Amino acid sequence: MTQGRVRPNDGELLIRARAGDRAAFSDLVRIHQDEVYTLALRMTADRELAADVSQEAFVRAWRALPKFRGDARFSTWMHRIVVNVAWTQRRKQAKHRTDPIDESFVEPAAESISPERAAESAAVQGRLRAALQALALPVRTVVVLKDVYGWSHGEIAEHLNITVSAAKVRLHRGRQQLRTQLWPEVEVEA
Amino acid sequence: MKAACLVVRSLAPSTEGVPPSGMLGDHVSRCLRCQAELARYSRLRRHLGALADEVEPAPPPLATDVDREVGSGSDDTTPPRRVPQVGRVAATGGAVAAAAAGAAAVIVWRHSKAAV
Numbered sequence: 001m002t003q004g005r006v007r008p009n010d011g012e013l014l015i016r017a018r019a020g021d022r023a024a025f026s027d028l029v030r031i032h033q034d035e036v037y038t039l040a041l042r043m044t045a046d047r048e049l050a051a052d053v054s055q056e057a058f059v060r061a062w063r064a065l066p067k068f069r070g071d072a073r074f075s076t077w078m079h080r081i082v083v084n085v086a087w088t089q090r091r092k093q094a095k096h097r098t099d100p101i102d103e104s105f106v107e108p109a110a111e112s113i114s115p116e117r118a119a120e121s122a123a124v125q126g127r128l129r130a131a132l133q134a135l136a137l138p139v140r141t142v143v144v145l146k147d148v149y150g151w152s153h154g155e156i157a158e159h160l161n162i163t164v165s166a167a168k169v170r171l172h173r174g175r176q177q178l179r180t181q182l183w184p185e186v187e188v189e190a
Numbered sequence: 191m192k193a194a195c196l197v198v199r200s201l202a203p204s205t206e207g208v209p210p211s212g213m214l215g216d217h218v219s220r221c222l223r224c225q226a227e228l229a230r231y232s233r234l235r236r237h238l239g240a241l242a243d244e245v246e247p248a249p250p251p252l253a254t255d256v257d258r259e260v261g262s263g264s265d266d267t268t269p270p271r272r273v274p275q276v277g278r279v280a281a282t283g284g285a286v287a288a289a290a291a292g293a294a295a296v297i298v299w300r301h302s303k304a305a306v
Contacts, residue, residue: 022257029257030253171203183230
């Protein structure tokens with residue numbers, strides 16, 4: 001580790017990893033594992049399966065490194081691989097749903113907001129995570145990729161092998177279900 | 191509930207924070223119920239976006255398991271293509287040049303010996 005730097009950046013590590021340096025790739029794994037695991041967990045809603053998906057995604061990344069041109073950031077590239085791995089395991093995932101994920105997420109630091117606002121926000125976030133988990137996988141995947149990770153409908157459609165219209169419909173349905181779950185008390189009469 | 195409210199309600203999940211325009215927009219500007227409904231979806235999107243900042247710690251064995259998989263050298267784990275490194279290329283080039291120089295020296299020595 002060079003003085004004045006916290007750690008080598010992705011670029012240096014990628015060059016070394018692409019040349020076959022397993023130690024450099026191992027560093028990349030350690031840098032990105034939490035982010036990768038979080039996405040896998042959001043998609044699968046299953047800790048054990050999320051760990052499997054993360055591991056498989058990193059192994060696929062290692063194999064595919066020679067093809068990685070660096071057009072996107074490594075983290076973005078990893079996200080795409082995670083989505084592909086998780087999506088291809090979606091049927092398996094349906095059989096494995098077990099433990100809830102909403103208790104141990106790390107809450108973001110609540111800066112410059114009142115304790116009441118922070119408490120309310122934390123409560124909503126907790127309910128939101130539970131509501132997300134309750135969505136059907138195809139719907140949850142689209143909501144997570146669009147509203148959490150900011151993917152475009154086109155990117156989602158391409159990676160999930162669905163049409164843009166289907167992505168929009170799933171997003172619409174997912175948001176509707178989340179809204180009903182979060183604010184059922186204002187579910188007004190028709 | 192008015193018909194316009196029902197329309198707003200059905201469109202609200204896909205508005206992306208952009209209020210409806212035209213007659214529907216006029217209705218929303220006067221209808222607190224519709225404004226509240228649109229605001230709920232804005233809050234929902236904001237809360238979803240905030241999830242991006244939350245990171246779940248990966249289970250400790252993950253990195254070790256990946257190391258093992260990648261480093262196992264098993265048939266199904268193909269390492270990346272080796273890219274020739276500058277140092278390796280230079281060393282190879284140097285060895286070839288030295289060999290060529292040696293051969294040339296032998297030829298010159300034999301010629302000079304034959305001439306004598």
